[in-house]
Amino acid sequence: MIRRVLPHGLGRGLLTRRPGTRRGGFSLDWDGKVSEIKKKIKSILPGTPCDVLPDTSHLPPEHSDVVIVGGGVLGLSVAYWLKQLENRRGGMRVLVVERDHTYSQASTGLSVGGICQQFSLPENIQLSLFSASFLRNINEYLAVTNAPPLDLQFNPSGYLLLASEKDAAAMESNVKVQKQEGAKVCLMSPDQLRNKFPWINTEGVALASYGMENEGWFDPWCLLHGLRQKLTSMGVFFCQGEVTRFVTSSQRMMTTDDEMVTLKSIHEVHVKMDHSLEYQPVECAIVINAAGAWSAQIAALAGIGKGPPGTLQGTKLPVEPRKRYVYVWHCPQGPGLETPLVADTSGAYFRREGLGSNYLGGRSPAEEEEPDPANLEVDHDFFQEKVWPHLALRVPAFETLKVQTAWAGYYDYNTFDQNGVVGPHPLVVNMYFATGFSGHGLQQAPGVGRAVAEMILEGSFQTIDLSPFLFNRFYLGEKTHENNIM
Amino acid sequence: MAAPWVSLRLVAPMWNGTRGIHRLGGAVVPEGNQKKERKMLQFLNNHFYDVEALRGYLLQREMSKVHLKNRSFTWLEEQHGPYSAGAFFILKQGGAVKFRDKEWIRPDKYGHFSPEFWNFREVPVEAVDASDCEINYEGLDNLLLLKELQSLSLQRCPHVDDWCLSRLYPLVDSLQELSLAGCPRVSERGLACLHHLQNLRRLDISDLPAVSNPGLTQILVEEMLPNCQVVGVDWAEGLKLGPEEQPQDTASPVPA
Numbered sequence: 001m002i003r004r005v006l007p008h009g010l011g012r013g014l015l016t017r018r019p020g021t022r023r024g025g026f027s028l029d030w031d032g033k034v035s036e037i038k039k040k041i042k043s044i045l046p047g048t049p050c051d052v053l054p055d056t057s058h059l060p061p062e063h064s065d066v067v068i069v070g071g072g073v074l075g076l077s078v079a080y081w082l083k084q085l086e087n088r089r090g091g092m093r094v095l096v097v098e099r100d101h102t103y104s105q106a107s108t109g110l111s112v113g114g115i116c117q118q119f120s121l122p123e124n125i126q127l128s129l130f131s132a133s134f135l136r137n138i139n140e141y142l143a144v145t146n147a148p149p150l151d152l153q154f155n156p157s158g159y160l161l162l163a164s165e166k167d168a169a170a171m172e173s174n175v176k177v178q179k180q181e182g183a184k185v186c187l188m189s190p191d192q193l194r195n196k197f198p199w200i201n202t203e204g205v206a207l208a209s210y211g212m213e214n215e216g217w218f219d220p221w222c223l224l225h226g227l228r229q230k231l232t233s234m235g236v237f238f239c240q241g242e243v244t245r246f247v248t249s250s251q252r253m254m255t256t257d258d259e260m261v262t263l264k265s266i267h268e269v270h271v272k273m274d275h276s277l278e279y280q281p282v283e284c285a286i287v288i289n290a291a292g293a294w295s296a297q298i299a300a301l302a303g304i305g306k307g308p309p310g311t312l313q314g315t316k317l318p319v320e321p322r323k324r325y326v327y328v329w330h331c332p333q334g335p336g337l338e339t340p341l342v343a344d345t346s347g348a349y350f351r352r353e354g355l356g357s358n359y360l361g362g363r364s365p366a367e368e369e370e371p372d373p374a375n376l377e378v379d380h381d382f383f384q385e386k387v388w389p390h391l392a393l394r395v396p397a398f399e400t401l402k403v404q405t406a407w408a409g410y411y412d413y414n415t416f417d418q419n420g421v422v423g424p425h426p427l428v429v430n431m432y433f434a435t436g437f438s439g440h441g442l443q444q445a446p447g448v449g450r451a452v453a454e455m456i457l458e459g460s461f462q463t464i465d466l467s468p469f470l471f472n473r474f475y476l477g478e479k480t481h482e483n484n485i486m
Numbered sequence: 487m488a489a490p491w492v493s494l495r496l497v498a499p500m501w502n503g504t505r506g507i508h509r510l511g512g513a514v515v516p517e518g519n520q521k522k523e524r525k526m527l528q529f530l531n532n533h534f535y536d537v538e539a540l541r542g543y544l545l546q547r548e549m550s551k552v553h554l555k556n557r558s559f560t561w562l563e564e565q566h567g568p569y570s571a572g573a574f575f576i577l578k579q580g581g582a583v584k585f586r587d588k589e590w591i592r593p594d595k596y597g598h599f600s601p602e603f604w605n606f607r608e609v610p611v612e613a614v615d616a617s618d619c620e621i622n623y624e625g626l627d628n629l630l631l632l633k634e635l636q637s638l639s640l641q642r643c644p645h646v647d648d649w650c651l652s653r654l655y656p657l658v659d660s661l662q663e664l665s666l667a668g669c670p671r672v673s674e675r676g677l678a679c680l681h682h683l684q685n686l687r688r689l690d691i692s693d694l695p696a697v698s699n700p701g702l703t704q705i706l707v708e709e710m711l712p713n714c715q716v717v718g719v720d721w722a723e724g725l726k727l728g729p730e731e732q733p734q735d736t737a738s739p740v741p742a
Binding site (some may be wrong): 153156157336355 | 649675677706709
């Protein structure tokens with residue numbers, strides 16, 4: 001009876017019968033009442049989330065100076081260097097838009113994590129050398145007060161590239177270029193190979209190049225985490241969403257050859273939220289395409305490639321996703337602790353993983369055997385037929401191995417010349433590319449990030465000249481070909 | 487197992503405990519009062535921009551001090567030859583140097599050392615004791631000038647990590663003794679690149695906190711360097727006793 005007399009405004013919770021209170025007498029349940037009153041007062045006071053205005057914390061800001069499409073290691077590296085090299089602290093608002101915050105399909109996390117300087121192009125060697133010094137001093141570059149130092153789990157074991165008779169001359173000239181640029185690489189004959197690595201079978205090997213310093217493999221997640229932490233402390237905005245539209249404005253101008261060109265400039269980016277039709281238009285000044293395997297779609301949104309083929313307007317961004325498998329196996333009698341990352345003459349490669357006789361490796365398939373990149377399903381027959389025979393030939397101990405697990409990841413494969421695309425687009429004047437590295441994005445990310453930041457802030461490449469990687473080469477047909485791709 | 491190697495290092499190491507802790511970053515757990523101070527500092531850091539900026543500035547200053555200590559002495563190398571330049575670098579850091587057929591040169595507690603080694607232009611340096619020195623990757627430039635080094639001790643060096651170990655391969659012809667005991671940043675990944683040092687006869691890898699599995703690492707390193715005596719970890723460490731070998735707490739039953 002008495003319960004009905006209690007003031008109704010204190011919420012319905014008090015008036016429900018509770019099992020314990022049925023027994024004789026009445027209990028006013030003071031604790032419950034007090035907590036209800038507290039809750040009501042809290043919801044009225046300012047500074048607390050209330051339902052009057054909708055919550056927009058998941059949306060990106062309405063204005064941003066730079067929008068980086070893609071939150072993988074390349075996108076975060078560009079953001080880092082933009083904030084690091086800006087003239088005034090807080091002078092630039094940078095927004096990183098990443099579609100999948102779990103990075104489940106991102107190339108960065110699924111990568112084998114190797115870094116090497118054994119390329120044929122001097123620019124690639126320079127990028128890799130700089131990235132090695134960045135990783136070595138990562139706790140100075142990405143220092144955040146109060147955060148523990150980063151441990152990249154770097155294995156400085158080096159890369160061992162094997163060459164058959166026909167590739168030996170190319171390898172020799174490559175090593176000469178590498179030594180000139182400052183990489184510590186040495187050539188080994190088959191006898192020296194057998195001496196140093198007795199588990200190797202040198203049949204078919206004419207020459208080998210061995211990287212002694214600044215080469216090895218590391219944990220890409222740690223780098224990603226370190227970059228995200230540092231960027232959050234530097235004030236970069238992160239948003240989980242998908243870029244669905246670019247709003248551009250065009251201008252027709254006359255070139256010096258009296259041709260009319262239409263120059264476009266993106267002034268708004270529409271970012272759509274996950275599982276919803278909600279989108280936020282972000283006004284921006286510069287857009288950076290670091291979307292990895294999906295860069296071509298982002299470029300197509302900006303109108304790159306919409307035009308008659310053979311013209312600059314009709315030149316598409318030739319980056320497409322290619323699926324690559326990585327297999328992990330256990331082999332108790334396998335090569336010892338000193339094993340470098342060995343890349344065979346057939347293209348198969350492997351490296352040690354940890355202390356427990358586990359190895360991981362794979363092989364790039366030939367053009368005709370390219371797997372369907374629609375999903376990341378692993379094809380185990382590929383290992384049985386195309387990878388294992390080559391591994392067993394090169395390292396006899398691998399005849400008795402047992403595959404433990406496998407995964408697949410995407411290469412942002414540049415079908416034109418398998419090298420990265422860096423720099424602005426000639427017609428869409430404020431879109432900059434940092435993509436298309438075909439399996440080398442992780443190891444060149446710090447260098448490329450700095451180059452793009454310099455291009456944006458200074459107008460030209462300052463430290464490493466990446467002019468051979470500009471977009472123009474697709475139209476002009478000049479390939480900057482890289483010989484050593486795994 | 488190779489015959490026990492007689493160490494060239496005849497001088498007992500001097501432990502300078504407190505200097506190590508502040509350089510280790512988050513690696514060492516502080517106790518008692520230090521913990522409370524740390525919590526207070528973290529709270530202030532998270533709530534005030536000024537404190538964060540000040541801490542950032544102090545951290546940068548620490549790092550630039552280490553960089554200054556590890557600068558390259560190329561001018562000295564041109565003037566006095568590589569051996570003297572390398573020896574000067576080690577002595578300036580607080581380490582000790584032994585030239586061939588001479589006595590150990592060691593700085594006193596004020597950091598002063600005798601200048602007689604400037605005359606030893608052609609005499610190679612045989613042994614270096616760089617314990618507790620702040621040598622890092624760049625400083626190894628100077629250390630690697632000593633081409634005929636036979637014994638190197640990098641005990642408890644706070645900045646020697648896996649990258650530094652990958653740089654030691656130029657000493658392959660001469661280095662016979664290497665000690666990495668107590669280095670907080672050396673892990674088994676860095677130990678893997680010691681396989682270049684085929685002339686190594688004695689390797690000390692005891693007390694490495696960053697190595698995940700010391701017993702297994704010791705076995706793998708011994709396999710990697712067959713002619714070397716690897717000192718440091720008792721291989722049985724980390725192995726659990728089987729059920730029949732568990733120590734019995736109860737007294738043995740007295741037969742009735």
